[in-house]
Amino acid sequence: AAGVIQSPRHLIKEKRETATLKCYPIPRHDTVYWYQQGPGQDPQFLISFYEKMQSDKGSIPDRFSAQQFSDYHSELNMSSLELGDSALYFCASSLFKRDYGYTFGSGTRLTVV
Amino acid sequence: AQSVTQLDSQVPVFEEAPVELRCNYSSSVSVYLFWYVQYPNQGLQLLLKYLSGSTLVKGINGFEAEFNKSQTSFHLRKPSVHISDTAEYFCAVSVPTGGGNKLTFGTGTQLKVEL
Numbered sequence: 254a255a256g257v258i259q260s261p262r263h264l265i266k267e268k269r270e271t272a273t274l275k276c277y278p279i280p281r282h283d284t285v286y287w288y289q290q291g292p293g294q295d296p297q298f299l300i301s302f303y304e305k306m307q308s309d310k311g312s313i314p315d316r317f318s319a320q321q322f323s324d325y326h327s328e329l330n331m332s333s334l335e336l337g338d339s340a341l342y343f344c345a346s347s348l349f350k351r352d353y354g355y356t357f358g359s360g361t362r363l364t365v366v
Numbered sequence: 367a368q369s370v371t372q373l374d375s376q377v378p379v380f381e382e383a384p385v386e387l388r389c390n391y392s393s394s395v396s397v398y399l400f401w402y403v404q405y406p407n408q409g410l411q412l413l414l415k416y417l418s419g420s421t422l423v424k425g426i427n428g429f430e431a432e433f434n435k436s437q438t439s440f441h442l443r444k445p446s447v448h449i450s451d452t453a454e455y456f457c458a459v460s461v462p463t464g465g466g467n468k469l470t471f472g473t474g475t476q477l478k479v480e481l
Contacts, residue, residue: 257409269443284466295456295471296410308466343409349466354415359408 255279257346257358265364266334274329274361278346283330284308285327286355287319290341302351334365368393368459372472380480381449387475389431389457399440400458400469401431410456413461416440427451452479 258277258350288296289312298311302321304366313319316334321327325346331338341358341362347355373388391397402412414425421433431442440457452478458469 286466286468288469293475296469298468298470301466301468303466309468311468345410347467354398354412354469356412357402357409362407 254307256356257344259342259344259358259361262359263362263364265366267366268334270365271285272331272334272363274331274342274344274363276327276329276344276358278325278327282346283325284347284349284350285321285325285348286310286345287313287327288343288345288357289328290343291337292340294319296343300330308349312364331363339362339363339365363364368397368461368470370396370457370470370472372457372458372475374403374475375473376476376478377446378478378480382446384445385443385447385451385477387438387455387457387477389442389472391438391440391457391459393438393459393461395461398460398462398467399431401407401425401429401440401442402456402458403427404454404456404474408451413442413455420455447477447479449476449479449481453477 286301287299290296299313301309305321321328341360343357343360345355345357369392371390399416400408416433424430457472
C-alpha cells in the first residue's frame with residue numbers, strides 16, 4: 254500500500270539558509286500533519302492542514318511556514334536556519350475526523366551546520 | 367492541556383520474556399490513546415490505538431494495551447518479545463477537536479531485547 258512520501262531524506266544546510274521539505278500524503282487523504290523530532294526527543298507537533306487550509310498550529314517558529322497544495326501535497330519552508338533546527342521532520346496524513354491513528358513518513362533529517 | 371508520561375526511559379528484557387511499557391496520561395476531557403514504535407532512522411509506525419469501547423486493544427506484532435480510566439493509564443504489553451522488537455516506543459494522546467487530530471507524545475521508552 255502507498256505510504257506517506259517525504260523528500261528529501263537528508264538535507265544539510267548552513268546557518269541562515271533556507272530549506273524546503275516536501276510531503277506527499279497517502280492518496281485520497283485530505284489532512285497533513287508536520288512534526289519535529291530533535292535528537293533523543295519525542296516528536297513535537299508543528300502544524301496541520303485540512304483541505305488546503307491550516308487546521309491547527311503547534312510550536313512552529315515564525316521562521317517556518319507551510320502550506321498544502323491543490324494536489325494535497327504539503328511543503329514546510331524554513332528560513333534563517335539555526336543550529337537548533339537540526340532534527341528529523343516527519344509528515345503524516347489522514348482522513349479528517351475519520352482516521353484517528355495515522356502512520357508517518359520516513360522523515361527528512363535536516364542538519365544545520 | 368493533555369500530557370503523557372512514560373515512566374521508563376529504558377527497559378531491558380531477555381528474548382521470549384514478557385514486557386510491559388508504562389504510560390500515564392493527564393487530561394480533563396476524554397482522550398484517544400496511541401502507541402507508536404520507531405526503529406532506528408525510521409518513521410513512526412502505529413502499533414495500536416484506543417478510541418472507545420473495549421478497554422483491551424490488540425495491535426500489530428503481538429502487542430496489546432489496556433486502557434484504565436481510573437488510573438489514567440494505557441500500558442503496552444507483549445507476552446513474549448523478540449530481538450526484532452528492539453526499538454523506541456512512544457505513547458501518545460490526542461483530544462478530538464475541530465482542528466483535527468494532533469498528537470502529544472511521551473518522551474519514549476527504549477526497549478532493548480537481549481539474547
